[in-house]
Amino acid sequence: MDNIIKEEIIDVKEKPYAIKIQAMNGYPIHWHENITEVLMPLEDSIEVYANFEHILVKKGDFWIVNNKTIHSVKSSSKVMVAVFHIDLNYYEKYFEYIKYMFFRNNMYSEDNVIIESDNYDDDKRSSYKVRFRNLLISVLTDATSNDKIAKELTKDSIYQLVAFMVKEFDWLKFANKSNKNFSPLQLNRYHRSIKYIDENYKDKITLDDIANNEYITKNYLSHLWRNLSYFSFQERLNYERVMKSGFLLLTANMSISSISESCGFSDVKYYYLHFKRWYGCSPLEFKKRCLDFMHINLSYEDLELDNMAKIIEDYIKNIILPEYARENIWNTTELFDNYVRMKYLYKIDKITPQRPPRNVSIDILNTNNFKMIKNIPYFNWQNIDLLVNFSETSNFDFNIKIECEKINNKNFKKVVGKFLNSCIYRYSEITIAKWVFFIFYSDEMSFKRANAIGDLIESKIENAKIKYFFEV
Structure with a gap:
């Protein structure tokens, strides 16, 4: 069992992340301590085995491998895969309970068969996944560049990745189908509970123990658990015990009854019951499956990042830009030129930072950003996404420019409404x-339109910031 290892990521000792591109037909069973891994195939697809799941990750998508997850990779042919390792110890100072968050970018499989990484059932989450994927590519663009300034931008971009992951890919986002807004206090209580379970799963612990630590009632905490995660406290505790038992099955020469006891189960039959619930098989069957996987001929090699710029450029042109250029509204050549121009903004800001206040703006009705085709408004989200990402990463204020002269009375509500939504x-x-929002007008007619647009913005956004300008 020596080949099933805890993999140390040496690079994160120098910086809080490690990025590599590997050519592989697979990767052996392993796990990381306090590291989150993101896998993104740059060609074809890969199969990821993560704890009890078997996931097909296609080109154009990615998969988040959580902290302390036993995982491996397999492919039918040698493919290039971008691998990101994020040091959770470092980012703990920004996100206190990040080591106890469970990140998810798809739904669970119901029957332990292979699932596809894009099986999310929520269009909004699909949009978030596209943004996250594009951030990954932006990071790779910097990491594979020969430009020193570009490489220095990587740390800022990784922080944005982590912040986005915490905000949108925490498991609680998937569990919370009601879209209730839980307070930071409630979320922190939940994550502290997960931390308590992680540290005490071997012992006989109860919901009362955590409720006492939080100075709240057991009923309140139980209700909070159900609302937040769909799992009861006991279900989550047994899940943790089962996952911890996986490490012992693969690394320790222990009997099943000893593993069951050391992981906190009072009876081995309960261990079998809960193990099968998650893995769909017995502990010994899981162990055999892993041993069989070890005998598969897997090969992988690290590629030089400095030689990968053309690969990343092709990925952008063949995967990302066609999504934005659908229906031939914008061609991919124009979009790629804009992408390069936006990346140049990062570089300029790094060399000669703008004096405060720092602002970036976009004219949403400019022909580069907006087109009206058969009375249907289309926006160039590639440009808008890049500028939003730039403003968030570089701490710029983001301004929206709306020129009322560029839109008529008949369509302005439809256009601005669609943009805001x-x-x-x-x-x-x-x-x-x-x-x-900067709204420009030049005569009485456009003045009325400007006021109507302002009212529309205020109806969509609470405490919206709007400034009106008379333009000569």
Whole structure:
């Protein structure tokens, strides 16, 4: 069993992340301590085995492997895979309970068969996944660049990745189908409970223990658990015990009864019951499956990042930009030129930082960003996404420019309404509430339109920041 290892990521001792591109037809069974791993195939697809799940990750998608997850990778042919390792110890100072968060970018499989990484059942989450994937590519663009300034941007981009992951890919986002807004206090209580379970799963612990630590009633905490995660406290405790038993099955020469006892189960039959619930098989069958996997001929090699720029450029042109250029509204050449121009903004800001206040703006009715085709408004979300990401990463205020002269009375509500709804959908109300809307008018007719647009913005965004300008 020596080949089933805890893999140390040496690079994160120098910086809080490690990025590599590997050519592989598979990767052996392993896990990481306090590391989150993100896998993104740059060609074809890969199969990821993570604890009890078997996931097909296609080109154009990614998979988040959680802290202390036993996992491996397999592919039918040698493919290039981007691998990101994020040091949770470092990011704990920004996100206190990040080591106890469970990140999810798809739904669970119901019957332990292979699932596809894009089987999410929520269009909004699909949009978030696209943004996260594009952030990964942005990081790779910097990491594979020969430009020193570009490489220095990587740390900022990784922070944005982590912040986005915490905000949108915490398991609680998937469990919370009612879209209730839970307070930071409630979320922290939940994550402290997970931490307590992680540290005490071997012992006989109860919901009363955690409730006493939190100075709240057992009933309140039980209700909070159900509302937040769909799992009861006992279900989550048994899940943790089963996952911990996986390490012992693969690394320790112990009997099943000894493993059961050391993981906190009072009776071995309960261990079998809960193990089968998650893995769909017995502990010994799982162990055999892993041993069989070890005998598969797997090969992998690290590729030089400095030689990968063309691969990343092709990925952008073949995967990302066609998504934005659908229906031939914008061609991929224009989009790629804009992508390069936006990346140049990062570089300029790094060399010669703008004096405060730092602002970036986009004219949403400019022909580069907006087109009206058969009375249907289309926006260039590639440009908008890049600028939003830039403003969030580089601490710029984000401004929206709306020139009333560029839109007529018949369509302005449809156009501005669609833009606002799409932004709320893509970036969240919290993000948009920080933006400033600059509305320009030049005569009495456009003045009335400006006021109507302002009313529309205020109806969508609470405490919206709006400034009106008379333009000569």
